[in-house]
Amino acid sequence: xxxxxxxxxxxxxTVGSVYALVGMGFNIIYNATSIINLAQGEFVVxxxxxxxxxxxxxxxxxxxxxxxxxxSAGLVALIMERLTIRPLKTNDLLIMIxxxxxxxxxxxxxxxxxFGKEPYSFAAFTEGDPLVIGGAVIxxxxxxxxxxxxxxxxxxYAFFNLTIAGxxxxxxxxxxxxxxxxxxxxxxxxxxxxxLSAMVGAIGGIAITPISLMEYDKGPMLAVKGFCAAMMGGxxxxxxxxxxxxxxxxxxxxxxxYIHSGLKDAVALLILLSILFFRPAGLxxxxxxxxxxGH
Amino acid sequence: MLKLKNVDIFYGKIHAIKRVxxxxxxxxxxxxxxxxxxxxxxxxxTISGLHRPEQGAISFGDxxxxxxxxxxxxxxxxxxxxxxxxxxxxxxxxxxxxxxAYHRSSRSAQTSIRxxxxxxYDTFPVLRERKKQLAGTLSGGEQQMLAIGRALxxxxxMLLLDEPSMGLAPIIAREILTMIAHLRQQLGLTxxxxxxxxxxxxxIADSGYVLETGRILVQGTADDLLxxxxxxxxxxxxxxx
Numbered sequence: 001x002x003x004x005x006x007x008x009x010x011x012x013x014t015v016g017s018v019y020a021l022v023g024m025g026f027n028i029i030y031n032a033t034s035i036i037n038l039a040q041g042e043f044v045v046x047x048x049x050x051x052x053x054x055x056x057x058x059x060x061x062x063x064x065x066x067x068x069x070x071x072s073a074g075l076v077a078l079i080m081e082r083l084t085i086r087p088l089k090t091n092d093l094l095i096m097i098x099x100x101x102x103x104x105x106x107x108x109x110x111x112x113x114x115f116g117k118e119p120y121s122f123a124a125f126t127e128g129d130p131l132v133i134g135g136a137v138i139x140x141x142x143x144x145x146x147x148x149x150x151x152x153x154x155x156x157y158a159f160f161n162l163t164i165a166g167x168x169x170x171x172x173x174x175x176x177x178x179x180x181x182x183x184x185x186x187x188x189x190x191x192x193x194x195x196l197s198a199m200v201g202a203i204g205g206i207a208i209t210p211i212s213l214m215e216y217d218k219g220p221m222l223a224v225k226g227f228c229a230a231m232m233g234g235x236x237x238x239x240x241x242x243x244x245x246x247x248x249x250x251x252x253x254x255x256x257x258y259i260h261s262g263l264k265d266a267v268a269l270l271i272l273l274s275i276l277f278f279r280p281a282g283l284x285x286x287x288x289x290x291x292x293x294g295h
Numbered sequence: 296m297l298k299l300k301n302v303d304i305f306y307g308k309i310h311a312i313k314r315v316x317x318x319x320x321x322x323x324x325x326x327x328x329x330x331x332x333x334x335x336x337x338x339x340x341t342i343s344g345l346h347r348p349e350q351g352a353i354s355f356g357d358x359x360x361x362x363x364x365x366x367x368x369x370x371x372x373x374x375x376x377x378x379x380x381x382x383x384x385x386x387x388x389x390x391x392x393x394x395x396a397y398h399r400s401s402r403s404a405q406t407s408i409r410x411x412x413x414x415x416y417d418t419f420p421v422l423r424e425r426k427k428q429l430a431g432t433l434s435g436g437e438q439q440m441l442a443i444g445r446a447l448x449x450x451x452x453m454l455l456l457d458e459p460s461m462g463l464a465p466i467i468a469r470e471i472l473t474m475i476a477h478l479r480q481q482l483g484l485t486x487x488x489x490x491x492x493x494x495x496x497x498x499i500a501d502s503g504y505v506l507e508t509g510r511i512l513v514q515g516t517a518d519d520l521l522x523x524x525x526x527x528x529x530x531x532x533x534x535x536x
Contacts, residue, residue, distance in 0.1 A: 164393060164394070164397065164400045167386070167390055167393065167394060168394060168397055170383075170386070171383045171386065171394050174383045174384060174385055174386065175381050175382075175383055175384075177345065177377060177381060178377060178381035178382070178383060179383075179394075180343075180344075180345060180365040180366065181343055181345075181365060181369070181374070181375045181377055181381070181446075182369065182374075182394055182395050182397050182398075182445060182446075182448075182449060183365070183366045183369030183370060183397050183398035183449060184366065184394070184397050185364070185366045
């Protein structure tokens with residue numbers, strides 16, 4: 001009984017970490033621009049598939065493949081921002097968000113063109129016997145996923161709250177005019193936020209692929225779950241996305257295990273709806289803060 | 296120090312500024328007065344690089360800043376205190392000041408930035424009391440002080456102020472304008488001051504320009520403008536005599 005529960009818990013935390021990373025990706029761009037980048041899930045897919053490409057198809061050493069994958073994801077984001085977001089001479093967030101949807105569709109198409117429809121995977125980062133805790137089995141890769149997520153989150157927290165570059169990036173979303181007037185290069189900051197969030201997404205993709213496989217069309221579902229995670233914690237709040245992601249992951253896994261696996265994907269959406277109804281600023285956001293941001 | 300030559304600016308389809316020339320000499324306070332919609336803010340935004348002029352040239356010192364990016368103009372030494380302060384509301388007072396020094400923030404500059412933050416706190420003691428508070432929770436006058444402090448953190452040679460007394464109680468508005476005159480003395484700043492409140496602006500200014508529907512109508516020393524009948528009638532209102 002307990003064994004089964006623990007098993008569901010661990011697998012929930014694993015997927016949940018990836019949702020948290022996707023949620024963080026949303027937060028990064030939101031923190032710099034107030035845009036919701038709905039192509040966020042595609043960067044996770046790019047991470048998984050390119051990692052397979054560099055590692056299995058090009059036979060590159062592991063660390064080099066990781067570096068190339070992360071850099072390529074950053075490059076794709078740079079191209080995306082320069083080609084589609086920057087030329088828009090509009091302040092209408094809705095238009096920009098629609099553009100990210102279009103980009104996501106194009107990226108999915110290109111990924112299918114290159115990789116086809118079948119799922120890909122590669123070996124776990126370290127070999128070794130899985131841990132057994134209370135009868136439940138934990139793959140070593142699960143520990144990698146959790147560790148990497150934790151590290152990313154701490155690093156991002158430090159970046160946004162302790163460094164001048166991170167604060168400047170947040171300032172760009174609060175008040176782009178004032179940010180320009182104090183000498184912050186706003187458009188470069190926006191570009192940098194797209195690159196950073198793509199890299200975080202790709203890291204998530206690299207970490208999760210050995211456990212859950214990766215295919216070209218996994219992006220939208222990941223984006224929905226990550227968005228729910230970010231909304232649950234309050235958009236723009238780092239620790240919120242983590243709690244949101246892990247909660248959704250665990251609830252999903254419990255629902256699939258105890259009720260029916262068909263209901264799994266409904267969980268995140270139910271949570272999203274209840275958050276929107278009852279706590280639109282998120283569990284950790286507060287309405288007064290939201291007012292200060294002016295949206 | 297700052298020179299605008301035959302500047303034309305379009306705001307969308309509106310011809311907001313028509314062949315405006317003006318200059319501000321080093322160490323002077325120049326007031327730019329005019330009614331709402333005369334194009335004062337548009338002109339300041341253009342100097343700071345937020346708008347591009349259609350025609351004409353803007354130079355600062357020896358550099359042509361007409362087509363420079365806003366961040367490079369800040370680097371040249373022009374800081375603007377925008378209309379309604381535009382502080383970063385969800386951030387602390389201290390973070391607002393830190394961001395003011397963004398263009399010179401490197402590891403080696405940390406001590407001098409710290410020192411400058413203390414100087415801003417000395418100038419505006421109320422900001423020191425509230426340094427951990429979120430800027431959006433400050434009163435209007437305090438936000439204006441913070442915006443001025445933030446602009447000073449860039450170590451500017453010249454300050455552009457867009458209606459610093461707007462929406463403030465008269466006594467606070469007066470305090471802020473006095474502070475601007477004081478800062479000019481203390482730091483040797485050059486100031487271009489945009490105001491709807493012509494009388495109080497001209498009181499601290501050396502000279503001024505009157506802008507009406509995008510054109511310079513009158514220019515002269517502050518005393519001349521205060522004595523000018525047209526200016527009195529149109530901008531100094533009922534307390535003209």
